[in-house]
Amino acid sequence: MRIVMNDIHKAFGANKVLQGVNFTLEPGEVHALMGENGAGKSTLMNILTGLHKRDQGSITIDGKEVHFKDSKEAEAAGIAFIRQELNIWPEMTVLENLFIGKELRNSFGVLKERKMKTLAKQVFNRLDISIPLDKKAGECSVGEQQMIEISKALMLDAEVIIMDEPTSALADKEIEKLFTVMKELTASGVSLVYISHRMEEIFEICDRITVMRDGVSVATSYIKDTSFEEIVKQMVGRELEDRYPARVPKYGKTVFEVKGLSRKGVFEDISFSVKEGEILGISGLMGAGRTEIMRAIFGLDPYDSGNIVMNGESVTIKSPADAADKRIAFVTEDRKDEGLILDYSIRDNIMLPNLKSFSSYGVIQTKDEKSFVQTMVKRLKVKTESEEKSVGDLSGGNQQKVVLAKWIGKQPKVLIMDEPTRGIDVGAKREIYQLMNELTDRGMAIIMISSDLPEILGMSDRILVIHEGKISGELMREEATQEKIMTFATGGNEK
Amino acid sequence: MKTNTLTSIWSKFASLLALILLVGVVTVLNPAFLEPANLMNLLRQISINGLIAFGMTFVILTGGIDLSVGSTLALTSALAAGMMVAGVDPILTIFIAVLIGAILGAVNGLFIAKGKMAPFIVTLATMTIYRGLTLLYTEGKPITGFGDSYAFQLFGKGYFLGIPVPAVTMIIVFVVLWFMLHKMSFGRKTYAIGGNEKAALISGIRVDRVKVMIYSISGMMAALAGMILTSRLGSAQPTAGQTYEMDAIAAVVIGGTSLAGGKGRIAGTFIGVLIIGILNNGMNLLGISAFYQQVVKGVVILIAVLLDRKRS
Numbered sequence: 001m002r003i004v005m006n007d008i009h010k011a012f013g014a015n016k017v018l019q020g021v022n023f024t025l026e027p028g029e030v031h032a033l034m035g036e037n038g039a040g041k042s043t044l045m046n047i048l049t050g051l052h053k054r055d056q057g058s059i060t061i062d063g064k065e066v067h068f069k070d071s072k073e074a075e076a077a078g079i080a081f082i083r084q085e086l087n088i089w090p091e092m093t094v095l096e097n098l099f100i101g102k103e104l105r106n107s108f109g110v111l112k113e114r115k116m117k118t119l120a121k122q123v124f125n126r127l128d129i130s131i132p133l134d135k136k137a138g139e140c141s142v143g144e145q146q147m148i149e150i151s152k153a154l155m156l157d158a159e160v161i162i163m164d165e166p167t168s169a170l171a172d173k174e175i176e177k178l179f180t181v182m183k184e185l186t187a188s189g190v191s192l193v194y195i196s197h198r199m200e201e202i203f204e205i206c207d208r209i210t211v212m213r214d215g216v217s218v219a220t221s222y223i224k225d226t227s228f229e230e231i232v233k234q235m236v237g238r239e240l241e242d243r244y245p246a247r248v249p250k251y252g253k254t255v256f257e258v259k260g261l262s263r264k265g266v267f268e269d270i271s272f273s274v275k276e277g278e279i280l281g282i283s284g285l286m287g288a289g290r291t292e293i294m295r296a297i298f299g300l301d302p303y304d305s306g307n308i309v310m311n312g313e314s315v316t317i318k319s320p321a322d323a324a325d326k327r328i329a330f331v332t333e334d335r336k337d338e339g340l341i342l343d344y345s346i347r348d349n350i351m352l353p354n355l356k357s358f359s360s361y362g363v364i365q366t367k368d369e370k371s372f373v374q375t376m377v378k379r380l381k382v383k384t385e386s387e388e389k390s391v392g393d394l395s396g397g398n399q400q401k402v403v404l405a406k407w408i409g410k411q412p413k414v415l416i417m418d419e420p421t422r423g424i425d426v427g428a429k430r431e432i433y434q435l436m437n438e439l440t441d442r443g444m445a446i447i448m449i450s451s452d453l454p455e456i457l458g459m460s461d462r463i464l465v466i467h468e469g470k471i472s473g474e475l476m477r478e479e480a481t482q483e484k485i486m487t488f489a490t491g492g493n494e495k
Numbered sequence: 496m497k498t499n500t501l502t503s504i505w506s507k508f509a510s511l512l513a514l515i516l517l518v519g520v521v522t523v524l525n526p527a528f529l530e531p532a533n534l535m536n537l538l539r540q541i542s543i544n545g546l547i548a549f550g551m552t553f554v555i556l557t558g559g560i561d562l563s564v565g566s567t568l569a570l571t572s573a574l575a576a577g578m579m580v581a582g583v584d585p586i587l588t589i590f591i592a593v594l595i596g597a598i599l600g601a602v603n604g605l606f607i608a609k610g611k612m613a614p615f616i617v618t619l620a621t622m623t624i625y626r627g628l629t630l631l632y633t634e635g636k637p638i639t640g641f642g643d644s645y646a647f648q649l650f651g652k653g654y655f656l657g658i659p660v661p662a663v664t665m666i667i668v669f670v671v672l673w674f675m676l677h678k679m680s681f682g683r684k685t686y687a688i689g690g691n692e693k694a695a696l697i698s699g700i701r702v703d704r705v706k707v708m709i710y711s712i713s714g715m716m717a718a719l720a721g722m723i724l725t726s727r728l729g730s731a732q733p734t735a736g737q738t739y740e741m742d743a744i745a746a747v748v749i750g751g752t753s754l755a756g757g758k759g760r761i762a763g764t765f766i767g768v769l770i771i772g773i774l775n776n777g778m779n780l781l782g783i784s785a786f787y788q789q790v791v792k793g794v795v796i797l798i799a800v801l802l803d804r805k806r807s
Contacts, residue, residue: 298697300696300697319696319701320696320697320698320699321699321700321701323699324698324699325699330697332697337691337693337694338693338694338697339694339697340691340694341687341690341691341694341695341757342691343690343757343758344686344687344690344757348683348686348687348690351683352683352687352694352695352698352699352700353698353699353700355680355683355684355700356680358680359679359680362679362680362681363678363679363680364678364679364680364683406698
């Protein structure tokens with residue numbers, strides 16, 4: 001199936017989201033769609049799959065003009081869209097999920113269980129995956145859930161599958177598996193649209209790339225003919241100096257220590273320390289226990305034994321409020337669910353941890369509050385007309401800046417960041433890196449969990465690797481390489 | 496953009512428009528409605544539901560619900576009557592009763608916050624428990640014989656500058672709670688919990704503590720309403736306050752507060768209380784049977800929530 005989208009325009013009210021996009025998808029190719037947040041990638045794909053109507057332009061499939069009224073029609077034509085937020089019913093089994101809304105029934109309305117099982121197994125065999133069909137989908141890993149989505153698409157005889165950030169929540173092994181499956185799909189003539197912010201992956205798996213910027217398709221090129229620098233330039237419209245801004249670390253005294261922290265079945269005997277001005281990177285596979293350790297430190301989860309020491313003194317942290325009082329801050333990996341109140345204004349969100357500082361006898365000092373919020377918005381370069389705008393309307397990068405603003409305003413001693421740049425475009429990423437450098441220059445200690453290996457290598461002064469709930473290795477910046485980290489992360493050093 | 500501001504104005508003033516419309520209709524049908532005597536009467540009538548609904552607003556803003564308010568009202572009323580019969584000073588009694596209300600509410604809050612139980616279930620259970628305790632304490636009979644304290648009588652029946660004292664109480668409480676909700680960090684925390692409890696917790700807000708305080712406020716409001724009722728009736732009835740939680744929830748919802756939490760205003764609740772009060776008062780003036788009144792109230796709730804759905 002060959003799709004040609006020509007000169008697509010789309011506006012929401014006065015907001016012109018797409019202003020002339022050209023996009024061609026050849027049969028059997030993996031086509032990367034890249035661009036900063038807000039460049040219009042999702043809107044373009046929503047138009048292709050019938051969720052939005054185009055204002056102008058044409059879409060042809062194998063030469064025939066199409067107008068899909070909704071996603072059902074697009075699906076019937078063989079176009080499936082696997083969104084970032086997976087469509088999974090966690091309480092239902094894998095099999096029920098595969099056939100949801102499309103259950104096979106006999107003429108009495110009774111489900112044809114055996115037939116569905118056979119069909120499911122066929123698809124799983126084709127993709128060479130083995131997930132028990134009677135497992136609850138909610139108990140499957142994110143990677144497995146994605147495989148369920150892909151299988152669903154294949155059972156609809158999809159010839160085009162659009163994947164939005166499919167690897168953002170996957171462990172490295174699962175990414176490998178996904179790529180194997182993708183190759184198998186293209187070999188059988190299925191074409192894939194691959195939306196991602198991860199450059200390495202695009203160079204590994206894609207055949208062609210279309211870069212979008214501000215609602216326009218900037219360029220389409222063959223991956224083998226382009227380069228990382230070239231793509232970034234097309235994306236931001238200017239050249240980015242380094243991906244990771246340089247910095248000369250100045251270390252102060254050890255400000256934060258964890259001694260022998262354990263939680264049964266989750267993590268064991270975790271000991272480490274951070275100095276003022278240091279960025280400590282925490283690497284490891286998804287599910288190794290990295291986030292769980294930080295949640296325990298921050299008082300979100302309990303721990304069985306161990307000690308948390310700040311400035312040489314043992315401290316008790318039983319709740320995030322205790323941690324905040326001790327000037328520990330935590331930027332969680334899930335900013336939409338845990339970091340922000342999406343319906344509320346930028347001001348309200350920034351104020352959340354700072355209410356005490358800006359009230360006397362519980363009464364909020366609105367003047368001080370206002371100037372504080374304005375300063376933070378400016379300092380973090382949050383792009384918005386007003387701090388009264390709700391954060392839900394901001395792009396991912398700007399949302400993340402608001403999360404950072406609310407904590408940085410508290411001037412924490414230790415800043416824990418869990419996947420600080422996940423799902424954020426290159427420009428905003430760099431701004432966040434620069435901010436991290438600025439903060440450490442002023443003596444803040446940063447602990448950064450990241451699944452993005454280049455980011456870990458580019459930003460950390462020291463790297464801890466977690467494997468199955470234990471620290472399996474520690475590497476200084478100079479000696480660290482992707483291979484060494486992966487060896488520790490997979491427990492390879494034990495053999 | 497323009498349509499956006501229009502919708503936000505509409506959403507802010509929809510309930511106010513409904514109130515004005517209602518006043519207009521009732522006045523046209525019976526001009527006696529606008530007579531000062533009737534308006535004062537109206538204010539006194541709505542004060543009990545008003546107090547309970549103001550407390551309920553905080554609870555619902557956090558995404559919770561408090562079904563136990565009616566029973567809390569009855570239990571504090573009975574205990575207060577018992578105390579006064581035993582010779583405790585009436586003014587002191589009012590304070591103690593409100594304190595007991597706070598404790599009964601805190602019990603709800605503790606089960607909800609620390610026990611991680613659904614507010615609906617917890618307050619459904621305490622609704623039954625508090626009612627049972629009331630019946631045990633009163634042996635199922637009204638408590639009377641404390642009626643000679645002038646101060647206590649004033650609390651439910653008196654006038655202050657021509658305004659019924661219960662109405663004055665309600666208005667003072669409204670101002671205090673409005674200030675807490677919109678000008679103090681406590682209010683911000685209340686909204687934050689309703690908006691996204693996880694984010695509030697991770698931002699260092701002591702969610703459990705705030706919740707316990709909010710259910711305490713709800714209990715206090717029920718007790719205060721109980722004191723007004725006790726004073727007006729001159730007795731404590733073991734069955735007092737039954738279904739009061741429904742009128743309070745209705746007022747909050749008509750006032751535009753979302754049952755999912757995080758969205759709403761206490762001023763809206765005041766309007767909701769007025770709408771319910773005027774419906775009752777107006778239909779009485781028009782001689783409409785109490786049975787019809789129930790049907791009309793239900794229909795108004797449905798329309799209010801339907802409009803709310805439409806605009807969001």
